[in-house]
Amino acid sequence: MLKILKYSFYDLMRSRWSYVYFLFYLLLGFVLLFLNNDVNKAVITLMNIIIVLTPLIGTIFGVMYYYNSREFTELLLAQPINRKKIFMGQFLGISISLTLSLVLGLGIPFMLYGLFKSTAIFNFGLLLVVGSFLNFIFVALSYNIALSTENKIKGFGYAILMWLFLAVIYDGVFLISLVMFDEYPLDKFSLIATMFNPIDLSRILILLKLDISALLGYTGAVFRKFFGTNLGMMLSMSILILWVLIPVVRMNLKLKNKDF
Amino acid sequence: MKKVTLFLLLFSVTFLYAKRIEVCKNCEILTIKKAMELAEDGDEIFIKKGIYKENDIEVNKAVTISGEKGTIIDGGFISGVLHITSDNFVLKNIKIINVGVSYTKDFAAVKVVKCKNFIIENIELNQIFFGILIEKSHYGKIIGNKLSSTAKDEANSGNGIHIWHSSNMIVDSNEVFGMRDGIYFEFVTESKIHNNRSHHNVRYGLHFMFSNNDTYYNNEFKNNGAGVAVMFSKFITMYQNKFLNNWGSASYGLLLKEIYDTQIYDNLFQENTIGIKGEGCTRINYKNNTFLRNGWAIKIAGACYTNVFEKNDFMHNSLDLAYNTKVNDNKFENNHWSEYTGYDLDKDGVGDIPYRPVKLFSYIVNRTPEALVLLRSLFVDIINFSEKVSPVFTPDDLMDKKPIMNKINDRF
Amino acid sequence: MIDFKNLHKKFGKLVVLNGLDLNIKEGGIFAILGPNGSGKTTLIKCLLGMVIPNEGSIAYKGKSVLRKWDYRNDLNYLPQIANFPPNLTVVELIEMVKNLRPKQSYEQDLIKLFGLTDSLQKKLGNLSGGTKQKVNIVLTFMFDSNLIILDEPTNGLDPIALIHLKELILREKAKGKTILITTHIMSFVDEMADEIVFILDGKIYFKGSVDALKKQTNNDNLEHAIANLIAKQYA
Secondary structure: OHHHHHHHHHHHHOOOHHHHHHHHHHHHHHHHHHHHHHHHHHHHHHHHHHHHHHHHHHHHHHHHHHHHHHHHHHHHHOOOOHHHHHHHHHHHHHHHHHHHHHHHHHHHHHOOHHHHHOHHHHHHHHHHHHHHHHHHHHHHHHHHHHOOOOOOOHHHHHHHHHHHHHHOOOOOOOOHHHHHHHOOOHHHHHHHHHOHHHHHHHHHHHHHHHHHHHHHHHHHHHHHHHHHHHHHHHHHHHHHHHHHHHHHHHHHHHHHHOOO | HHHHHHHHHHHHHHHOOOEEEEEEOOOOOHHHHHHHHOOOOOOOOOOOEEEEEOOOOEEEOEEEEEEOOOOOEOOOOOOOEEEEEOOEEEEEEEEOOOOOOOOOOOOOEEEEEEEEEEEEEEEEOOOOOEEEEEEEEEEEEEEEOOOOOOOOOOOOOOOEEEEEEOOOOEEEEEEEOOOOOOEEEEEEEOOOOOEEEOOOOOOOOEEOOOOOOOOOEEEEEEOOOEEEEEEEEEEEEEEEEEEEOOOOOOOOOEEEEEEEEEEOOOEEEEEEEEEEEEEOOOEEEOOEEEEEEOOEEEEEEEEEOOOEEEEEEEEOOOOOEOOOOOOOEEEEEEEEEOOOOOOOOOOOOOOOOOOOOOOOHHHHHHHHHHHHHHHHOHHOOOOOOOOHHOOOOOOOOOOOOOEOOOOOOOOO | OEEEEEEEEEEOEEEEEEEEEEEOOOOOOEEEEEOOOOHHHHHHHHOOOOOOOOOEEEEOOOOOOOOOOOOHEEEEEEEEOOOOOOOOEHHHHHHHHHHOOOOEHHHHHHHHHHHHHHHHOEEEOOOOOHHHHHHHHHHHHEEEOOEEEEEOOOOOOOHHHHHHHHHHHHHHHHHHEEEEEEOOHHHHHHOOOEEEEEEOOOEEEEEEEEEHHHHOOOOOHHHHHHHHHHHHHOO
């Protein structure tokens, strides 16, 4: 598996798009820091971007890589390797190379700016951790879609729909149900609804660290109680891990009976 | 005529012969109470360094009470310490600690009742219930004192500088922390509060009610449980104050309730849950204030008329404005909004299209507070954008027609 | 050496393999033929473990291969469309495949034989189809395995490369290897194959030598003989 990972990783690391992605974050980091001069504000802006962009890029890279390397995968399948390892290697290769683009692209400007002396280091660290999780989650989800869909165009469409659903539509339905049922206590509902969407979960995790919980009033207290403690933090991290593991497990189950 | 001259002469003689009474462990006079018995108007009582365990000291003569470094009066958590009822007194350079806590009586380190022309200066108060409690007094100066305690909740704690039914007071350069309310005014008029620092108090940094014609400037209110509350008052001037870090589900930088004819300018509101919350405010001018990184910069609850917001900087607030009533005749003009995305083609520094400070999301959150969990979600950005293009829900006459492109105030 | 028994495979409603039985003995070149969609590639992919049959068994050297993977170490496969990761160079790809198989490899002679020395440092994405196929062939023949499976090996090759390929195949045959080939080039079959396996409707329709087929169909030309077989299907 490590060998496949290594080659997928090298392959992606040499692709133009990895560079574009890396340079995008590098530029973003520099522009935000040197125009804004305020690390805290930069972290909020970055959050807005990371929460939408990492899932989208993860989804696109995942689907594209799967379909583009289908024939190569066939070559690998004919080698004496367990097929699970091939796909796990590819999944990890994509996820790690995307994560590296994110972490280095943003890390370099922040390091040059003297982040380590800043109090924002924890928030920034959390941002990178959450961004990395989103990468792994959405590559895994898009691999699932690609594995289940033979047709490239269809698979691509489904993957984008999945992203659109989690990034936009879900929140729309969420908001509408909050407004519709506003005479009922909604804090538990909000909490659970957040868990079911990795993008929302990541957003709330970062927002609470940026202390927006105070704005939430009573709901904020419930959220803060849940996420603010170490236990809550551990629990939400575990849920993010579950969000990686469940698609990975499903991927392996799917692989058992998949024909190439 | 002669009698008068004689009287004046006698008077000046007594004045010339004003005594200085020293209190110390090895002196003839061992306690402050004893010194007060011996003293006459105009005398000076000097308390040398040492710890004096006394409480309920009656100060009913126009004396100057002072101490030196290390002069400590320890109330032993029994009751109040100094109880002053004389005009023309001076109190300075003393430390008072351990005031008793009571649920029925307002025990204070220094209690001043019906006095005029007095000075309380450079006093340090620690572990107190109430700090300086002033009732029905006039023309007093409270300067350079430091008051602190370790208040945990509202019921078990008192206020730092508490003034009631008084006028013409000056509260200058004091530091208050760890109390219930840092500075508390009720029915106090014609007074000035400046250069004070009030922080980490359980409830309000500054709390005043029914207090007209007062001026507040250059104070800093930081990290207080609920910020600053200003209620039922008129003709107030507040400038160059800082309202910082008042975070909490019911906190605000400045709460204005039933306030009339007031000037609020050159202030900084930074990182408060709500920068300014206004209820029933009329004829208030907000000018040249800076709102930086607040949850809501301004929340207008209702019955506000003829408020003018002019030349303020609204920078990086999660939500600029929440408004749950009609616009009425309130005006937003020539402010700088960091969220403004318009353009300035004629380069006159004024944006060419109006700015709408109330977003659709802000409107929804007002109706359904739980919706705030969706803050900064892409969906919210999308609906905000569509509302900006064609307003349906938000009041379409609520806008800044001439938003300023660049930051206006550089004080902070 | 290879034993397919009662092999069934459906893709959705489409039945591709329908109770196929086939036994291939060790040594020699077997051409697997059949009209489009007859199940040739599916059969090979079943053997490779890429397609999982609905029913039936496949044994290689007496052991079942279903859901196993280590048997593939004794098997070389030339896939039909050679599409490699575009950002790797030729030499990296070769190193990688070597890396994946714990086995002695002999790529140097092959690289020289197909004139790939100059292309070694080039990225795979920049190679022409023919050159890619040559790389594909190098990757297949560089290991010494008992079973060699070639899916449309002649695709995109120039005449010289084709000659080299034929030589390679014959050399391997001489070493006693078993070689399975699918192709549509009948002259290639005529020239190379010892035995023909003809698949129709997911079953073995004919298995025997080229001569036997010609005899059976009364046709001297292999192409026509095959056409004859297929025509019967349409009849």
